[in-house]
Amino acid sequence: MTENLSSDVQLADWQALALAIEGALKKVMVGQDKAIRLLCIATFARGHVILEGNIGVGKTTLLRALARTLGGGYERIEGTVDLMPSDLVYYTYVDADGKPQVAPGPLLKHGEALATFFFNEVNRARPQMHSLMLRVMAERSVSAFNREYRFPHLQVFADRNRVEREETFEIPAAARDRFLMEIEIEPPADPGLLRDLMVDPRFHDTEQLLDEVATAIVDYRELNGVSVAIQRNIHTSDAIQQYALNLCRATSDPVALGIRLPDTDMARLILAGVSPRGMSYLLRAARVAAWLDGHESVLPEDVHEVFLAVVAHRVFFRPAYELRRGELAKELTEQIMQSIATP
Numbered sequence: 001m002t003e004n005l006s007s008d009v010q011l012a013d014w015q016a017l018a019l020a021i022e023g024a025l026k027k028v029m030v031g032q033d034k035a036i037r038l039l040c041i042a043t044f045a046r047g048h049v050i051l052e053g054n055i056g057v058g059k060t061t062l063l064r065a066l067a068r069t070l071g072g073g074y075e076r077i078e079g080t081v082d083l084m085p086s087d088l089v090y091y092t093y094v095d096a097d098g099k100p101q102v103a104p105g106p107l108l109k110h111g112e113a114l115a116t117f118f119f120n121e122v123n124r125a126r127p128q129m130h131s132l133m134l135r136v137m138a139e140r141s142v143s144a145f146n147r148e149y150r151f152p153h154l155q156v157f158a159d160r161n162r163v164e165r166e167e168t169f170e171i172p173a174a175a176r177d178r179f180l181m182e183i184e185i186e187p188p189a190d191p192g193l194l195r196d197l198m199v200d201p202r203f204h205d206t207e208q209l210l211d212e213v214a215t216a217i218v219d220y221r222e223l224n225g226v227s228v229a230i231q232r233n234i235h236t237s238d239a240i241q242q243y244a245l246n247l248c249r250a251t252s253d254p255v256a257l258g259i260r261l262p263d264t265d266m267a268r269l270i271l272a273g274v275s276p277r278g279m280s281y282l283l284r285a286a287r288v289a290a291w292l293d294g295h296e297s298v299l300p301e302d303v304h305e306v307f308l309a310v311v312a313h314r315v316f317f318r319p320a321y322e323l324r325r326g327e328l329a330k331e332l333t334e335q336i337m338q339s340i341a342t343p
Contacts, residue, residue, distance in 0.1 A: 086105075108144065
């Protein structure tokens, strides 16, 4: 039996709300059902997310739509080569009387009501920015003006433009490991959906499209409590726990499973496998996936649903293979799931 939450709302009721969010996003983003489900899982697992994809596939629109369904404060910043950490904390201006003033930046503007922070083109920002965001993601706090500001309901989203590589800075391993998921956004494979995106005027005006999204479907202040309840009430058997552990351990030594990838020296491929944090995140996400599908306990398919998004960006390849990351990480995780016996 599920425990009562602070609002006396049961998990079954929250599941209906989560599915309502998913349905609202699907009306805005056609052909992205998998990405939308993963975003919903991350939201109720209270994990940060990075989106990867080409230009113009709808990453920003999807995140803005999700922010509307959650309510609370929303801020967005564009990654640029000249962006400095102070730009997140404060900005200066001259008022109507000609006097210089200091105002809170995007991180501080909403105080504890900040619920969604979107870092657009994060790989264009310098390492100093990545360091600040690492603390914000890890501790949900920042120090400024001789005090500490806390953001208990904050979820950070970032996207990365994988087309342009000039004047970009790779996100360090420590920051990447703080993201619960890395989700790929690809154009719809269905030619009919692509035609709709091209022809239907509804998809041509982003602002009007977003106006169709219901606002504050859930109370963002309740999400932390709901997440805790999911983790406590969705059971993971000993067999599932061992299975998830075996999957993660295989990322450090795929050679032991006999895994082979084309044009790859497997003995020189892996620099580091999934971290203990990543292992815990895998089951954390799998429990939410099970809950959304109405399962009382985690099944192997729930683990499979989140494995690539949770694990792939946590497998670190040697420099000779990093340029092939997108291809190798997907093939490796798929072969690992095929090679380890399902309980």
